[in-house]
Amino acid sequence: MFKPYELFVGLRYLRAKRRNHFVSFISMTSVAGIAVGVMALITVMSVMNGFEKELRDRILGMVSHASITSYGGRVEEWEGVRDRIIVDERVLGAAPFIEREGMLAREGQLSGGMVRGILPEEEPQVSEVGEQMIQGELGNLVAGEYRVILGSALARSLRVNVGDSVFLIVPEGNVTVAGFRPRMRRFQVVGLFEVGMYEYDRSHAFIHLDDARTLYRFGDAVGGIRLKLDDMFRAPAVSRDIAAGLGAGYFVSDWTRQHANFFAALQIEKTVMFIILFLIVAVAAFNIISTLVMVVNDKRADIAVLRTIGTTPSSVMGIFIVQGTVIGLVGTVVGVGLGVALASNVEQIVPWLEDLFQTEFLPADVYYISDLPSELNWADVGRISGLAFVLSVLSTLYPAWRASRTQPAEALRYE
Template sequence: MPVFPLRPYELLIGLRYTRAKRRNHFISFISLISMLGIALGVAALIVVLSVMNGFQKEVRARILGVTPHLQVVSETGQLLDWQPLLAALGKQSELRAAAPYVSGQGMVSLNEVVQGVMVRGILPTDEQRLTGLGDKMKLGKLDDLRPGEFGITLGSDLARAMGARLGDSVLLITPQGQITPAGMLPRLKQFRVVGIFEVGMAPFDNALVLIHLNDAQKLFRLGEAVSGISGNLHDLDRAPEVALKLGGQLPPGIYATDWTQQNANYFAVVAMEKKMMFIILSLIVLVAAFNIVSTLVMAVTDKQADIAILRTLGASPSSIMKIFMVQGVLIGLIGMVLGVGGGVLIALNIGTLIPFIEHLFGVQFLSKEFYYISELPSDLHSADVIVVASMSFVISLLATLYPSWRAAKVQPAEALRYE
């Protein structure tokens, strides 16, 4: 059926039907439920998408606050002649900084408390340029890690669990053992606690320790070799492109990995969860749209006499159809506007609302012991708001088609037969 631009009388009658005045002068109950359903669905979508964006942004920032954007490593796990490679990487215009590192696993022991840890050997000055870990020191300084002094910095949760304080001596045990007449024995070395850092993510605060690069080479018996070279980029989003470019320039057996590869599983899961939440919460809007269908079907049944009179006065079937489309679209539009307003308001103030609710009910939604972060972040994207609003409007528009088509099919003679 051809649809022409709205005429003033079609719009006015559609608006009048939307108001649907009764004895109490209020909008019909079903129309109100439809509006609230759409508003709830739209607001929930905007808030959830904003929280997931904020979660992804916050975790990415904290991960990159400890791990470098780029790593050059060897298939054997050791880079022997790494100085020329470091000099070559320093000439890459995309890299802001590069430095060698040593990594390995071990255990730390203090006062009969033993914890498994990831040991990372660094050059303090270069590490500050790479990850900014020096800004996350709660006690001590990163520069207190000096070669030959066997100093160590611990994550805040690890230090708390072990009861470690500045100046304490901890025993660092590595799986690289020594062969003795009694068999294979692990290597043990006393380290002095010179600093405590806090990243804000349990996996790092619980299980990461930093020592000087030279001490790590001695501890893991690497000689002059290192585990790899870390790099920091001017534009972290170009990390995959730069890693691919470097891969073609590196010697055989040496390759480059970027932060998206190192954390690929996590970011893939977050992206999938965001899509699934969008689909699931869209069902709220869809259910509300069915209420619009019910409202319009009832309105068409109730207004058959009015439709017949309009038809006898010369109104075309397309005009009747547009009258009821106006009614349905207006319900959806009001719900969408309320939902967008409420969703944006909540998303922008979720950092205030969640602590208030937690304090009011004495609960904590995100425990640092189990989650990457302990606060609920929010990052509102205008693109998400536009997509959600457009989706709800289109669903509302589609919901009006069948009832409006039924209204256009009403025959005046049949409708007025018993009037």
């Protein structure tokens, strides 16, 4: 079988002999280092992508893609405003809401949170809360019946379940002779939801929009209108167009503005993690340099013989570039295989490890998400493997150049 000259000799030098077992061991260490670095990068970037997607989906399930409010905090004649917006084909749904702070109490248990008044029949147009109900349904909220749906963690903190009653206390009230008296109302718990994000499961409660109007004295107004768009990544542009169409007096906010700092911090964290973990690949590349330098010293006599029979310096350089390139290629391929396999199964591996060690890696009351999601992005895989391979090839240049500078007479003087 025909093989190019440089490729044949370079592959021959990769085979272990009795006198260069140590060099072969260093070569295997370089392969393992690159493989581990590439595997770690692919796995970590996949987990970070999974975290970003999961957080975005869960946050948007509660806050909507965009929302319309007024500078006075109340939107009058909201039906007309909604009718003007819904004609835009980029807007898939619109629903009114009132969101205010409140204090929930039951038998000595107190917990603050956000109380959101909604229309149960229209809320599914803009959020996924109805799909996250673990007990009851949004339709259980009836105007005038003073019913409430709680987050699962909030219900546990209050020690209540469906059918129990809680008191909702609002930070508004009347000034009497005895002092300030906040308004309160007893609500019956008719449902529990769990979106899987502790921040929302622990602090949100839903009541009917009409009950919220009565409790917070909104009259016929609402606090705002929440929107669902056909493309959430175009939310800033759509929000600007809607704001221009509505004119003065209205404020349109989108999810990128509400959580800009959070997602910016997440992106910075991804970049820093990539740089730190890529240093593993860089260390493995330095191992390639040391490996080839030792091979060059070990093969000085062989190089001299090759030069005397007519091998050019560029061919000698090519021999050692082939050797280092093969090390980098094998390490990259093995790392990609292991990384893809690990990233694709991390959601099953982590629960198994938690059961094995009887521990919880991500407590729900500490972290936003209590499981470990993963989303394999093939663009990331290509970028990581490409950078690792290029770095491996670059690492061969100096030792190969040094080998090409070997002088035959000097190398064979003492042979």
